[in-house]
Amino acid sequence: MSNTPKALTIAGSDSGGGAGIQADLKTFQELGAYGMSVITAVTAQNTKGVQNIHAIPVEMVADQLKSIADDLRPESLKTGMLFSAEIIEAVSSHIEEYQWTNVVVDPVMIAKGGSELLKKDAIEALKKHLLPLADILTPNIPEAEQLTGRKIENKQDREDAAKFLHGLGAKKIVIKGGHLPNENEPVDLYYDGERMIEFEGKRIITTQTHGTGCTFAAAITAELAVGKSPIEAVETAKTFIQEAISAPLHLGSGHGPTNHWAYRRKYQ
């Protein structure tokens, strides 16, 4: 038996390659995890926005999960765009049934251009079924506001939100700081029920941020697959995304993707 670490992404496909399944698999590869995927939706998407969304029938999502479970047990997994309550329920019951570990939940809701990647009526299902299964939950600030029902305007609000989300059952929470005002550094706040840790970064003023959230959560997932602790995984993910934003590829005319090679070129 091989002991190659395997990571699974359960997410939507981004035809433009900067976010979703494509960003996740590129990140897994860069950090030394064998990547597998369960596609929940296909988006027609580029750096200018999302032009169309086709949800995969829930039976097909369940079949993809079962094919992986029957043959290839992942050491870690992440969820991204799940789109509907029925897909959330299918994914959650699969995670429970197979007792998957190292579950990273990125509660993707809205694309940078404003398109809805999670139906409004699915937010309750996310809170009820998936949040309690999350080993690490990685909301951005607007997502944390949706999940808590509270406005987040300062550091105290972010700490309170992290505690609230821990109360809903997520074991560890990282509230990402990308959406803080431009004059603020993009500090990511980690909370595990005991420790509150700030992961600092340097804000880069750029439009090349398509897929930052996906890439960050995928880097955490890859690191967990290779056996790192949650704190080590978040630390590497923060450096990985900082480098990926710092060396943009300038592809397309809108919100361009980040550079998934940059971290390896600098650190490996």
Ligand SMILES: Nc1ncnc2c1ncn2[C@@H]1O[C@H](COP(=O)(O)OP(=O)(O)O)[C@@H](O)[C@H]1O
């Ligand atoms: N302009 C930026 N400069 C540096 N880091 C950033 C920038 N924007 C986002 N990040 C980092 O990228 C990751 C994703 O953050 P965020 O933009 O909040 O998530 P999302 O893509 O889900 O909206 C976080 O680690 C955040 O701190």
Ligand SMILES: Cc1ncc(COP(=O)(O)O)c(N)n1
């Ligand atoms: C298929 C898919 N999944 C997720 C995102 C969110 O992207 P981001 O990481 O920039 O929040 C996206 N635009 N498309």
